[in-house]
Amino acid sequence: MKIALLIPIILILAVMARVRLAPVDVDRWHVDPFTAPDPGMGGVADQSGQQSGFFAGSADHVAQDLAQIATATPRTKLIAQDGNRYTFQTRSRGWGFPDYTTFETRQTDDGVALAITARLRFGRKDFGVNAKRVALWLDQLTAADHMLAGQ
Numbered sequence: 001m002k003i004a005l006l007i008p009i010i011l012i013l014a015v016m017a018r019v020r021l022a023p024v025d026v027d028r029w030h031v032d033p034f035t036a037p038d039p040g041m042g043g044v045a046d047q048s049g050q051q052s053g054f055f056a057g058s059a060d061h062v063a064q065d066l067a068q069i070a071t072a073t074p075r076t077k078l079i080a081q082d083g084n085r086y087t088f089q090t091r092s093r094g095w096g097f098p099d100y101t102t103f104e105t106r107q108t109d110d111g112v113a114l115a116i117t118a119r120l121r122f123g124r125k126d127f128g129v130n131a132k133r134v135a136l137w138l139d140q141l142t143a144a145d146h147m148l149a150g151q
Contacts, residue, residue, distance in 0.1 A: 016095060022098075026079055034104060034106070034113075039119035039120075040124075044118050059084050060084060060105075063086065063103070077089055087100060087101070099126065
C-alpha cells in the first residue's frame with residue numbers, strides 16, 4: 001500500500017525536477033523577434049511596433065526601460081542580451097514552468113520599432129499567460145513616457 005502511494009509522488013517529483021533543472025539553450029530562445037515564427041497557441045508574437053505604430057524616443061532608451069520592467073516581473077530573469085535584443089525567462093508559480101520572452105528595438109525614421117515574442121518551453125498551451133505578461137509590459141512601457149508616436 002505504501003509503495004502504491006510513493007510511486008505517484010516520486011513521479012511527480014521527477015517531473016518537477018525535470019522542469020526546474022532542464023538546461024537553457026540560449027541560442028534556441030534568443031532569436032530575432034522581428035522574424036521569429038509564430039509561437040502558436042502557447043505564446044504570442046507582437047510585431048505591432050514594426051507594422052502599425054512606433055514608440056517615441058531612442059531605441060536604446062526604450063529597450064532599457066522595457067528591460068527594467070521585465071526584470072521587475074516576479075520570477076523573471078535575464079538570460080541573454082545582445083545590443084537592444086533581450087531574452088528573459090519567467091517561471092510559473094508552483095511548478096516553475098519556464099516561458100521565454102524576447103524583445104528587440106530598432107531605430108527607424110519614424111521612431112522606435114519594437115517586436116516581442118513570448119513562448120513556452122513545455123506543453124502546448126499557456127492559457128494566455130504570455131499574452132497577459134506582454135500586454136502588461138507594453139502598458140507599463142507606454143505609461144513610462146513612451147507613448148506611441150501619432151497617438
